Each structure stands twice: as C-alpha cells, then as structure tokens.
Amino acid sequence: MTRLNLLLIEDHAGIARQVATFFDGLGWQCDHAATGALGVQLATGNLYDVVLLDLNLPDIDGLQVCRAIKAGAPSNVPVLMLTARDAYEDKARGFNDGADDYLTKPFDLRELALRCEALARRRQLHVHQEMRVGPLLLLTREGRARYGEAPLALTQIGFKILLLLCREHPHAVSRSALIAHLWGSEPPDSDALKSHIYALRKQLDAAGGAGLLVTIPQLGYRLAIELDSRAGQ
Numbered sequence: 001m002t003r004l005n006l007l008l009i010e011d012h013a014g015i016a017r018q019v020a021t022f023f024d025g026l027g028w029q030c031d032h033a034a035t036g037a038l039g040v041q042l043a044t045g046n047l048y049d050v051v052l053l054d055l056n057l058p059d060i061d062g063l064q065v066c067r068a069i070k071a072g073a074p075s076n077v078p079v080l081m082l083t084a085r086d087a088y089e090d091k092a093r094g095f096n097d098g099a100d101d102y103l104t105k106p107f108d109l110r111e112l113a114l115r116c117e118a119l120a121r122r123r124q125l126h127v128h129q130e131m132r133v134g135p136l137l138l139l140t141r142e143g144r145a146r147y148g149e150a151p152l153a154l155t156q157i158g159f160k161i162l163l164l165l166c167r168e169h170p171h172a173v174s175r176s177a178l179i180a181h182l183w184g185s186e187p188p189d190s191d192a193l194k195s196h197i198y199a200l201r202k203q204l205d206a207a208g209g210a211g212l213l214v215t216i217p218q219l220g221y222r223l224a225i226e227l228d229s230r231a232g233q
Helices: 013-025 036-045 062-072 088-096 109-125 156-168 175-183 192-206
Strands: 005-009 029-033 050-054 079-083 101-104 130-133 136-139 144-147 150-152 213-216 220-223
Touching: 005 013, 005 036, 013 029, 013 109, 029 036, 036 050, 036 062, 050 062, 050 109, 062 079, 062 088, 079 088, 079 109, 088 101, 101 109, 130 156, 136 156, 144 156, 150 192, 156 175, 156 192, 156 220, 175 192, 175 220, 192 213
Parallel strands: 005 029, 005 050, 050 079, 079 101
Antiparallel strands: 130 136, 136 144, 144 150, 213 220
C-alpha cells in the first residue's frame, strides 16, 4: 500500500483509537482532532492526502467543517465522511457540501483503507504531467524542471519541494508542512530541510531566478512570482 498522511476528525475516542491503530499498522500517518474547530485548523494548516470527517461533532456541524476545509485547505484534499446518517437526504447534503466519498458506521477498517487509497489515487490522476508557474516549468512525471530555458539539476527532494511550492503558489508553505510532505512522521534528526532549501535556492539563482525562493520568517517559504505571470496549472 502507498504511505498516506491522513487527518481523522472524530469525537468518539474509541473509534478514533481503533482507526489510528489500524492505520499505524499500515505504516500510515494519522493526525486526530476531536473537535471541528481543531479539525479545520489542522486541515487548513497542513497537507493531507485524505481527511476523514465525522458528521456528528460536539462543537460544529460536520457539513460546516467540510465547507471550511474545502474553502481553506492549502490543496484540494479529498474529504471522506464517516457517519451513522445513512438516509439519501443526508448523503446528498454531504456531497453538495463538498464530500468526495461517504462511509456509514459501523464500517470495516479494511474498506476504509481501500477508500482512502482510492481517493488519494484519484487525486493524483488530476495532477497535470506538466506544470508552469511563471518562468518555471516542471515535468512532474519525469521529475525534471527548468527555469526559462535553463535546466535545473535538482535532487529528488529538491524537485518535491519545488513542486509543492508551485502547487501552493502564491501562498507560502510552512516548514512543518514541507517536512511532513517529504518525510512523514519520521523527519531526519538534523535540519535537513534547511540544507535542501539552500541547494534549491542555489540552483534557481544560477539559472537566473535570483530571489525567486523567499523565506517567510516564522512560517516557511514561497515563490516570489507575480500572479499575472502565473500560467494555468
């Protein structure tokens, strides 16, 4: 199975523990939020492959949480709703508010894992093989990049960093989000991200993109490319 990074928004401690334990056995990372407010905070501040969302939360209705995640998440993350509401009208409301899939309780954990994989895979199919952001061109399938006509000699991690920055442009990407994207829950002991950022910036500078990779103090990094020069992705 592909390693996934998931967010579970579920107030029932027993269910949350069972799901997290099962995913841990698959080698997946699963963050947990017991309230809708914390769920929105995590989903809009981090990068996840899939969000698992219970509709019956103690503070905010799950449909409102879904709308907030779809509006504010840094990428178009799939939302899989988990609920005991199995009426057609409930499902219709969920899909209308942005849900990508629906699973009623009680559910088989193996089916839940299969659905998560399918949602993550479907999302990847929508990622273009070629991405342009201003003078940058990334060939995502081949793992190669250019600045203007100059090829960039990037490591695999350097390419992943640049690709994520391009996908999230014009927004900044936090250090924590980059680290989770690159290494999951097991980052290197040293400040490896800083070294990779330095190497990527050096490549961009040498190709004529001096000042393109900007550090945002206390947050992370972004690409300094004007919006009107950004090509469709």
